Amino acid sequence: MNLIVIGVNHQTAPVEVREQFAIPEARLPEAVKCLASYPGVEEAMIVSTCNRVELVARTKNGQADIRDCMRNLYGVDPEPYRQHLYEYRDRDAIRHVFRVASSLDSMIVGEPQILGQVKEAYATARAVGAIDSQLDALLSRAFAVAKRVRNETSIATSAVSVASVAVELAQKIFGDLDGKAVYLVGAGKMCELAARHLVAHGAKKIYVGNRTMERAAAMAKKFKGEPIPFERLYDTVDLADIVISSTGAPHTIFRKEHGEKFLSKRRNRPMFFIDIAVPRDVDPEMNKLDGIFVYDIDDLQQVVTSHLGDRKLEADRAEAIVENEVEKFLARLQTLDVVPTIVSLQEHLETVRQAEIDRLRGRLGSLSPEQEMAVDALTKGIINKIMHTPITTLKTAARAPEATTVIDLVRKLFNLREVKETAVNEESAVSTEKTEVRN
Amino acid sequence: MPLIWLRVAVAFYGVGLVYSILLLSKRGNLLAKVVEPAVGLGLIFHFVSLVESFVLSGHFSLASIHNSESILAFLAMVVFFVFFVGYRTVSPGIVIFPIVFLLTLASAIGQKPVALTSPLLRSGWVFVHVVLIFTGYAGLFLSFGASLLYIVQERTLKSKHPARLSSWLPPLQTIDEICYNSLLFGFPFMTLGLAAGSVLAIDKYGPYFFYDPKILLSFLMWIVYMLLLYMRWSSGWRGRRAALLATVAFVVALGAWAANYFSRIHSFRS
Numbered sequence: 240m241n242l243i244v245i246g247v248n249h250q251t252a253p254v255e256v257r258e259q260f261a262i263p264e265a266r267l268p269e270a271v272k273c274l275a276s277y278p279g280v281e282e283a284m285i286v287s288t289c290n291r292v293e294l295v296a297r298t299k300n301g302q303a304d305i306r307d308c309m310r311n312l313y314g315v316d317p318e319p320y321r322q323h324l325y326e327y328r329d330r331d332a333i334r335h336v337f338r339v340a341s342s343l344d345s346m347i348v349g350e351p352q353i354l355g356q357v358k359e360a361y362a363t364a365r366a367v368g369a370i371d372s373q374l375d376a377l378l379s380r381a382f383a384v385a386k387r388v389r390n391e392t393s394i395a396t397s398a399v400s401v402a403s404v405a406v407e408l409a410q411k412i413f414g415d416l417d418g419k420a421v422y423l424v425g426a427g428k429m430c431e432l433a434a435r436h437l438v439a440h441g442a443k444k445i446y447v448g449n450r451t452m453e454r455a456a457a458m459a460k461k462f463k464g465e466p467i468p469f470e471r472l473y474d475t476v477d478l479a480d481i482v483i484s485s486t487g488a489p490h491t492i493f494r495k496e497h498g499e500k501f502l503s504k505r506r507n508r509p510m511f512f513i514d515i516a517v518p519r520d521v522d523p524e525m526n527k528l529d530g531i532f533v534y535d536i537d538d539l540q541q542v543v544t545s546h547l548g549d550r551k552l553e554a555d556r557a558e559a560i561v562e563n564e565v566e567k568f569l570a571r572l573q574t575l576d577v578v579p580t581i582v583s584l585q586e587h588l589e590t591v592r593q594a595e596i597d598r599l600r601g602r603l604g605s606l607s608p609e610q611e612m613a614v615d616a617l618t619k620g621i622i623n624k625i626m627h628t629p630i631t632t633l634k635t636a637a638r639a640p641e642a643t644t645v646i647d648l649v650r651k652l653f654n655l656r657e658v659k660e661t662a663v664n665e666e667s668a669v670s671t672e673k674t675e676v677r678n
Numbered sequence: 679m680p681l682i683w684l685r686v687a688v689a690f691y692g693v694g695l696v697y698s699i700l701l702l703s704k705r706g707n708l709l710a711k712v713v714e715p716a717v718g719l720g721l722i723f724h725f726v727s728l729v730e731s732f733v734l735s736g737h738f739s740l741a742s743i744h745n746s747e748s749i750l751a752f753l754a755m756v757v758f759f760v761f762f763v764g765y766r767t768v769s770p771g772i773v774i775f776p777i778v779f780l781l782t783l784a785s786a787i788g789q790k791p792v793a794l795t796s797p798l799l800r801s802g803w804v805f806v807h808v809v810l811i812f813t814g815y816a817g818l819f820l821s822f823g824a825s826l827l828y829i830v831q832e833r834t835l836k837s838k839h840p841a842r843l844s845s846w847l848p849p850l851q852t853i854d855e856i857c858y859n860s861l862l863f864g865f866p867f868m869t870l871g872l873a874a875g876s877v878l879a880i881d882k883y884g885p886y887f888f889y890d891p892k893i894l895l896s897f898l899m900w901i902v903y904m905l906l907l908y909m910r911w912s913s914g915w916r917g918r919r920a921a922l923l924a925t926v927a928f929v930v931a932l933g934a935w936a937a938n939y940f941s942r943i944h945s946f947r948s
Contacts, residue, residue, distance in 0.1 A: 411835060414849035506914030509850060526836055529917045538838045 240373055240572055241301040242332040245309070245324060248291035249346045252323035254537050258518035259315055262287040263487045267360070268367045273312055275369035279303030282374040284364035286339070288356045289429070289485075289517035289536055290346050295336060297373050301328070333377065333568055337561045340381040341388040346540045348554050349394035350401070352428070354385050377568070384564045391560060394553045401429065402436040404542050405513045405534070409437065409481055412511050412532060417441035422479030424448050424472065425486035426458040429515045433483050434462060446479055448472045450486075477501040483513045484520035491522045498525040513539075577633045580646050583655045588626065592618050680734065683727035684748060684786040690720030691751075691782055694775030701772055701846065710846070714768055717775065721755045724782065728752060750812045751781035757816035757863065761856055767848040770856060773823025803878055810871030811896075815931055817864015818903065822928045824857040825921035832917055854916055857924075861907055872900055895934035902927040 247260050262270050262285060274294060275283040280303050283296040296305055306324075309317045317324060327335045338344045342353045361378045364370045370378070388394070406416070413419055419442045423430045426449040434445060445464030448471075449455035455466035467475050472492075476482055477500075486492060493512065501510060507530050514521040514535040526533040596618060606614070629649070636645035649655070693716035697709040709716075728748065758774045831847045847853070879893070906923050909915040915923070 408835075410849060411831075412850045414851045503913075506912075507916060508914060529832070529919070532835050534838065541838060 240329065240333075240377075241298045242295070242329050242373075242377070243298060243301070243303070243305060244293055244295050244327045244332040244335050245305050246286075246291060246293035247320070247323050247325070248293075248344065249537065249540055250344075251325055252320070254517055254519060254535055256320055256323045257290070257292065259320065260287075260292040260309075260313065261289070261517050262292065262312075265487075267363050270312055271364045271369045272367045274305075274308055275364070275367070277303060277305075277308040277311075280305075280308070282371045283369045284360055284374060284378075286357055286360040288353065289515060291339070291344075293335075293339065295332070295374065297371075330565065330569065334561060334565045336377060336381050337384045337564055337568075338558075340378075340385040341557060341561060342385070342394070343388070343554060343557055343561065346401075346536070346543060351389075352432075354382070358382065376572075380564070380568050380571075384561060387564070388557045388560050392553045392557045394557055401515065401536070401539050401543070402433040404539050405433050405483070406436045406440050408513075408532075408534060408539075408542065409511055410440070412509055413480060415441060418443045419481060420444040420446065420479040422446045422448065422476055422482045423458065423464075424476075424482060424484040424492065424520065425516065426454040427485040430483050430485045431458060431461070433513060433515070437481060438462060442481065444479075446475065448475070473497060473500070477504040477510075480509070481511045481513065483515065485514075485516045486520055487516070488520060489518060491518075492520045493525060494522045495524045495528065498528045498531050502528060502530055515539075577636070577646060580649060580655065581630055581633060584626070584630070584649065584653055587653055587655060588622050592622060680727040680731040681786065683723045683730065684782065687720045687724035687727060688779065688782045688786045690716045690723065691755075691775065691779040693717065694720070694771055695779040697768075698772045698775045710768075713771070714762075717755065717771070717778075718759070721752070721759065724748070724752050724755065745785065746808065746812075747781045748785035749808065750815060751778045751785070753809070753812045754778050754781075754816040754819050757813065757820055757860065760863075761820060761860060764859075765848065765852055765856055767852065767856075769827055769846065769848055769853070770820055770823040773826060774819060777819055803874065807871055807874040807878060810867045810874060812871075814864045814868025814871055814903075815935075817860045817862075817867065818924075818927055818931055820860035821857050821864070821906075822921075822924045824853050824860065825916075825924040828853045828857060828917055829921050857916070857920065858910055861903070861910070865903060865907060868900060868903060872896060892934060892937035895930060895937050899927060899930040899934050902930055 247257055249257070252260075267285060267287060271283060271285050274280060274285060274296060277283075277296075279298050279300070281297045281299055283294070285295070286293040294305060294309070296303065306317050309315075335344070340354055340357045342349050342351065345353050357378075361370070364374075409416055409419070416437060419437075421434055421437050421442045421444070423434055423445065426447060434442075438445070445459065445462040446467050447455045447459040447462075447464055448467045448469055449458070450469050452466060452468055455468075458464075459466040476493075476497075482493075484492065498510075509530045509532065512521045512525065512531065512533040514533060517536060519535050521533050521535065523533060523535065525531050596614065603614070633645065633649060693709060694713055697713040700708055731745065754774060755778050758771060758778075761770065762768060827847060828850065831850050831853055834847065835850065875896075902923065906915075906920070906927055909923065910920060
């Protein structure tokens with residue numbers, strides 16, 4: 240499996256760089272298609288969230304120049320960002336995909352949103368036909384691993400989400416959140432989550448501003464809040480003490496001069512801007528104004544990491560699970576791979592041929608070297624002719640979702656023992672795992 | 679006897695001072711659990727000392743400068759506790775405790791106090807004037823302390839440094855409320871105190887009294903005080919600007935206090 244993952248995440252790149260590589264939801268299908276149809280790429284998917292952008296691709300022979308493809312995709316040369324980009328191949332790539340799905344690579348280790356985001360990215364890639372059998376197998380396994388990590392360790396249950404950190408900071412500013420007003424700019428999921436937390440801690444009034452009024456209304460309804468048309472944004476934001484912004488806008492929405500206006504309208508009562516958008520919605524310059532506090536996603540991370548200490552142990556256990564799953568997946572890949580099956584099939588037929596020749600050698604009497612060669616050529620020819628179609632079928636089948644069935648069938652038909660043994664081993668591995676779980 | 683109680687009070691206030699120093703030197707708040715009962719006990723002993731000295735002298739009077747310092751410290755502590763009950767935070771103490779400790783220490787040191795002999799000081803009205811003004815001072819001290827805390831907390835939040843965020847400081851808004859409400863609390867006392875003083879002085883010296891440095895500084899302080907309140911009320915000044923103005927008010931207040939030594943009318947040494 241020639242798997243390659245190239246990406247940036249919150250650890251390797253500051254928000255300014257991630258902004259360069261982020262792909263808005265609306266453009267994602269087109270981008271995936273572009274990646275998947277790049278020469279040398281067989282299957283592909285793209286995960287783009289505010290904390291990471293991951294380009295996952297399976298290539299024909301590991302030679303496809305994904306970086307060149309990125310140049311087309313973004314219209315930006317990735318070379319200046321070399322230090323921020325990471326690249327994983329094969330085994331490391333599998334591990335990385337597993338870790339991302341299990342939320343071990345998240346800014347907030349154990350936060351549940353990433354799994355949903357990966358699932359969505361997978362669905363998008365599938366919908367445009369960018370995913371075939373192997374990535375399909377990888378992703379289904381990744382989801383299973385994520386589930387296992389969630390069930391067997393406690394990292395998810397003690398997850399400190401961005402939302403709860405936002406609440407904590409809001410309490411540092413406003414004390415009791417009772418009666419505080421919250422303004423959601425953009426109607427995204429993160430916004431909703433953060434708002435839910437704030438409401439749970441006493442925030443009363445919710446305003447929702449969104450480009451499409453229907454979405455704003457739908458979101459406002461959830462909180463019994465008030466939808467506000469986007470045109471009125473700058474006239475109304477000062478109503479709120481806490482502003483959560485997560486729009487997909489390519490430029491900042493709130494700049495310093497806006498902040499000054501808000502403050503004078505609010506008679507300098509403090510405001511807290513939580514900017515979870517990438518690219519950012521709030522100009523960091525705003526933080527310099529007396530009475531305005533701006534936290535972007537990276538700032539929240541800093542606070543979050545300080546909460547992480549005690550969860551190190553659970554994270555280690557989760558890493559061990561991922562490692563174990565990577566091994567298992569690789570083992571399975573080998574059985575999935577048709578090459579060993581074809582090789583053992585050929586070996587099997589070759590032994591049959593040799594045995595038959597040896598058996599009938601006596602009856603043929605003495606043969607001249609030319610005759611010997613003719614017999615060899617004859618028997619080999621028959622086998623090759625007969626096997627040509629099945630082997631081609633096997634090779635094509637490997638790329639189709641039903642690969643396992645076909646390979647299994649071939650193994651059964653020819654009673655190919657070696658492969659069978661591996662299968663038995665895997666089965667016993669599964670049963671030991673089950674007993675472990677029971678214990 | 680009152681002096682003994684006062685010295686006990688000083689010892690307890692000392693705990694508050696150490697607490698402040700520990701916090702300022704970032705050694706953490708080791709004394710967080712004891713500081714509150716300690717200064718509370720200090721306040722009780724202080725009260726006992728004051729009552730006893732009044733009982734001994736037979737009337738409410740300010741027999742010495744040291745006695746008045748003791749009253750100022752006492753009132754500052756009372757105002758601090760009023761706000762402590764309201765907001766459950768000792769943090770403004772970081773400024774109040776050292777002030778109170780020094781004032782009380784000054785009045786408890788055994789040297790022979792400068793006796794104020796003016797018979798005027800026996801008057802109950804003068805006592806009322808002093809207590810009112812001192813309560814106003816106490817409100818100003820607390821507000822000044824809180825506005826410094828506001829700046830610290832604001833910086834902390836803006837620095838986004840997670841380790842510092844988990845500090846001992848109360849939420850920004852709480853500090854802000856303490857800042858404003860202590861001003862509001864002190865202002866009427868200050869105003870009435872000045873009015874009472876003016877009435878007394880006009881009664882005794884005529885309008886001439888106004889050209890005294892002490893009086894001028896006191897009125898300047900009152901104007902700054904009012905300006906602080908006004909800016910706060912009209913345009914919501916807080917943070918840096920409010921702290922700056924509060925510092926000005928505090929410095930003028932110190933000046934007015936020190937002016938006793940230059941003032942003819944207000945020195946009461948006949």
